[in-house]
Amino acid sequence: MNKDCEVVRDLIPLYTDGLASEGSKELIKEHCKNCIECRNELENASQITNNKEIIKSRDKVWADIAVKKKKNDRKIIFLIISIFVLYSGLIIGCFILFIAALDNAFPNLTPNESFSDVNEYFHQYSNNVIKANDIDYDVWPPYRIIYKYEIGNKIIVLHTCQYSPGDDEELVFTSFEKESDGRIKYDSFDWVYKDINSPNNPLFSGHFSVDTKTEDGEKVVDFYYLPFDSDADIYVGDIKAEKIEIDDQIDHFYLCVIVRDKKSDPEELFGMVFDTTKGKKTEN
Numbered sequence: 001m002n003k004d005c006e007v008v009r010d011l012i013p014l015y016t017d018g019l020a021s022e023g024s025k026e027l028i029k030e031h032c033k034n035c036i037e038c039r040n041e042l043e044n045a046s047q048i049t050n051n052k053e054i055i056k057s058r059d060k061v062w063a064d065i066a067v068k069k070k071k072n073d074r075k076i077i078f079l080i081i082s083i084f085v086l087y088s089g090l091i092i093g094c095f096i097l098f099i100a101a102l103d104n105a106f107p108n109l110t111p112n113e114s115f116s117d118v119n120e121y122f123h124q125y126s127n128n129v130i131k132a133n134d135i136d137y138d139v140w141p142p143y144r145i146i147y148k149y150e151i152g153n154k155i156i157v158l159h160t161c162q163y164s165p166g167d168d169e170e171l172v173f174t175s176f177e178k179e180s181d182g183r184i185k186y187d188s189f190d191w192v193y194k195d196i197n198s199p200n201n202p203l204f205s206g207h208f209s210v211d212t213k214t215e216d217g218e219k220v221v222d223f224y225y226l227p228f229d230s231d232a233d234i235y236v237g238d239i240k241a242e243k244i245e246i247d248d249q250i251d252h253f254y255l256c257v258i259v260r261d262k263k264s265d266p267e268e269l270f271g272m273v274f275d276t277t278k279g280k281k282t283e284n
Helices: 003-016 022-034 036-105 118-132 266-271
Strands: 140-151 154-162 169-178 184-191 207-214 217-227 242-248 251-261 272-275 280-283
Touching (some): 003 022, 003 036, 140 169, 140 242, 140 251, 154 207, 184 207
Antiparallel strands (some): 154 169, 169 184, 272 280
């Protein structure tokens, strides 16, 4: 290798990187026409440079693809969130419309509506139920009060109604909460399922329970239906029920009432059976 080769090979990296001057480029070209070794060196250096450019270009392409994919992912996530928000809004809107429809059907019967007495409540309720004209509604008029029980801040009414228009009368418990000004408002209701499936187990045929506040503290009042031809006594723990005879055109039965402390365990109820012949309780 002569000195010209050494000079040319020193210049080749500048040539392939595009940093050589015009004079250096001409020198390299002229020398490589006659020098096979330097020409091969130039070709190898150019190929390496081209490979680097290819790799750099490929990396740029993949980087651009990654950026576009990230943007598309964001668009997809935004679209999914938008659809979810829209769908949720439609559901909430339908629910609000449904509640509004109920309010229109029963404009004067809201949880905060108060009445001077039970009769006013049933009168207003009858008007609204008939106005709604919904045969699937559970408590249809006419209403007939059978028995009324007051304790603490609650009034409990046993009354009749119909399951749907034209049906036979059914028995229903409805409780009301007494307000400080003497007015009342609706609290809760439940049907009295008074069919006796077993003569030894009348307890489960009709039960209604109400929490109330009295001067003696918080109490629970339990009501049970018992056939009139049964001489059984109903107990919750050691508390014996007061048996009130109800003789009405719909039925002749006992309404058993128990007042107990709220802390007592209601599950104790279901550990008992009643002997309808002797009228005594036995433990399971």
